[in-house]
Amino acid sequence: MLHLLDLRKNKDQIVQKLKIKNFDAHALVSSAISKDDERKTIQQKSDELLSEQNKIAKQIGQFFKSGKIDQANELKQSSSNLKKESQKLLSSLHKIEDDIFNILVQIPNVPHDSVPNGNSEMDNEILDEYGTKPILEKNALCHWEIAEKYKLIDFKLGNKITGSGFPVFTGKGAKLQRALISFFLDENINAGYEEFLPPSVVNSDSMFGTGALPDKEGQMYHIQSDNLYLIPTAEVPVTNFFRNTIIKDFPIKCTAYTPCFRREAGSYGKDVRGLNRLHQFDKVEIVQIEHPENSYNTLDKMVKHVSSILKKLELPFRIVKLCGGDLSFTSSLTYDFEVYSAAQDRWLEVSSVSNFESFQSNRLKLRFKDTDGKSKLCHTLNGSALALPRIYAAILENNQSDSGIRLPDVLHSYSGFEYIK
């Protein structure tokens, strides 16, 4: 959610920049500002009335104490009248505040100056490509076939006990999953992130704080009996640690492994084959809270960090800067990481590293004290480091040969084996 003061200050610029997201904000921004003008007028009047009532109430107290009952009763009447008036004002104040809020939540975050124009993922800018695509034998298998051949993942068993999109990892397959989680966490800890293991279920305040509510209600699993939500990413619990706080020392660097739950309503077709798109998957997330002056510098560092992990895994990957049309509602600038999955001959998104600037902080009331003594909004950033399923798929596909699957060297000490045969 954008901050009204920013909207007032940079109205034209913001409207202009949002066009890159193919969003015409003109009408919304104008009406938010004019409603805010109205709000100020009402607040001024209502503050005056309340102030008057407070004075009268004190006066009445004095009169009662000194036994001047008649004078007190007179004042009571006038205060009653004032109260009726101020109650009307207060209810219109609340109404207009709701209106403004409902407008603000419809306006997406302002894209960074460097975001390229474009309508879809076709227009994203490929910044860098690392590694070389492996040349596979003609009889090379896709990861779901490999998983079945070597008994690493049992999709049918998942269907039986839960449904599609909920795979069961078995034997060395389960061990590999656990190895990847540990490896990612250790890489993040070595880069200065503090590890957390949060709940996988959060309340609606938390979902609202990071923007999943009200925008994505239908995409989440909701436990109605307790009004709790299964988290779609660790970003939600971890960023909400800092809801309603004033930060003293920057940066704050957190990492967390969690399962992630997504309903993926509306997804279908070959994209959902195997591990490509799941309802439950594992992910290790990194989250940073930064001073606004440093946040883009920090975003670059996060990009370098994620790159370094992918290099260690010996996977070919590319870094993509999202164009305006593909950028999420809440993000100012996002870099996607895609690994090459050889048997599918596809680039698969495995990480998305974003700077949200103060868009989340505004909802979260996440602030710091600036040198002028005033509260300012922090910047929040996060990224996957990394999402497991597609990494898993790429490792299986890219490293297959007649003699089995060779695991990248960095995983050996975690998995306890070098080959899957």
Added chain:
RNA sequence: GGUGAGGUGGCCGAGUGGCUUAAGGCGCACGCUUGGAAAGCGUGUAAACGGGAAACUGUUUCGGGGGUUCGAAUCCCUUCCUCACCGCCA
């Protein structure tokens, strides 16, 4: 699930309708003191939204929401959460 006790500032904690401008303490900041430090003493110490060039100032906030009253941290309703004991249980 049952019963009971609670939710007050950064933290602890007092506060049963006007004397609260939320006592007192801790912490923190600044100053005095000192050769330097500690101790001691003094001063200050929340957020949001307004008005004002500024000094300053108005309103709101004692878990959330609603109500009673001229006036609510305090009374009533409702809801959420925490703790303790019991029951069940990995």
